[in-house]
Amino acid sequence: MTEVVREVRDARRIFREIRAQGHSLGLVPTMGALHSGHLSLIERARAENASVAVSIFVNPTQYDDPADLESYPRTFEEDLAKCEAAGVNIMLWPDSHEIYPDDYRFRVTESEFSERLEGAHRRGHFDGVMTVVLKLLNIVRPDRAYFGEKDWQQFVLVRDMAEAFFLDTEIVPCPLVREEDGLAMSSRNANLTAEERRIAPRFHEILFGGGTTDEIRERLAEAEFDVDYVERRNDRVLAAVRLGKVRLIDNVRE
């Protein structure tokens, strides 16, 4: 049975009890609309911890576009069923006022990497991400928290934040999971039209094809994507594109 917890006060009590029993605890923070990518994080968390919590919170502060926030899929009943089937112990499903009693007066910022890539195209995005992650980690205080490498920049910033603020949680990166045709799994894929869904796999195919970032950008444009960015960073090529009303991101290791 997955216990659903809606209030932060209850959550803090429940997680305090789990820690007092000396059980290891893993957290998988999500915005819901769970797919196989999330399930792979949950599976990993199950393998490494005695108890597993999943948080479902569509975090308003990481959206600069209200339409994007509005259209993000909400599928709570299906999510709960998937968590039950996956053996999740606790689902934290708070309202926004539970997480932001301060109305987002207090926030975490970062002055370099957060301004680039996703941060350059979504103003304030990573302030919202880091702030909500810090709050969730403090509510749950897990031994480990699991982040997908699809949001690679997010993972790096959260990992570095945890280090800078001396958090006791280990930030664990998990490999990107793809659909059978190779499209990176994303809750946003549900918003693609049939025609867009047919085109979408060209995105990762072009990234895997290699070349200079200019060449990649050109090929993406030819394939009818609106390109936000294509950049090399460390051993990766990272890219974001728009396809109709849907924004897709992906990254491949070279």
Add this chain to the structure above:
Amino acid sequence: MTEVVREVRDARRIFREIRAQGHSLGLVPTMGALHSGHLSLIERARAENASVAVSIFVNPTQYDDPADLESYPRTFEEDLAKCEAAGVNIMLWPDSHEIYPDDYRFRVTESEFSERLEGAHRRGHFDGVMTVVLKLLNIVRPDRAYFGEKDWQQFVLVRDMAEAFFLDTEIVPCPLVREEDGLAMSSRNANLTAEERRIAPRFHEILFGGGTTDEIRERLAEAEFDVDYVERRNDRVLAAVRLGKVRLIDNVRE
């Protein structure tokens, strides 16, 4: 015996062991140059906790004026002797690179109250304060942390930050302590010339005298203070003045 700890890695291990033993832990964060005001915080912490830690860290990120940072008194040997005498268990005395391995890339900000009063006169001051307090609280993870009401705005912001980020530490306010002649105790008082020290007590006398903020400001100017601000907030009158090269703050309850 007060154990002096210089490295964050050691500190985290030591405080983890204390918590594992189930001992309550109090933290008094300071910038050193300990005076009776600090000692009253330490005494309170001793009364309420099994173990007491004092941190000494002149936090560079809360200074907008390098000369002010430079002139802040450093009196480590005397501070250690005072901690020994006061029964402090652990003194955390880190270097700046221990606290800022990230070079202050990650920080905590607040969008309203931190911009006023002290924040209006010391740019970025409270970002630095909140960031270092969050780091210290995460390193030590005390049950209670003690803050003097002399820095009333600082106390309010730290208390609200702890609430917003769901920290497990109780933020405890402690009454302002005054010299025999009523001057609010401050490490900066040591930087006053004899003549300035003679004038300084007029500061609190005028605040206690009441009146409109304009009247108070006028009286302070007549007494040779350069007034940064005088403001009513909740049940308090808060003020900051400059006397020669020294900046003094005070607040009185009405």
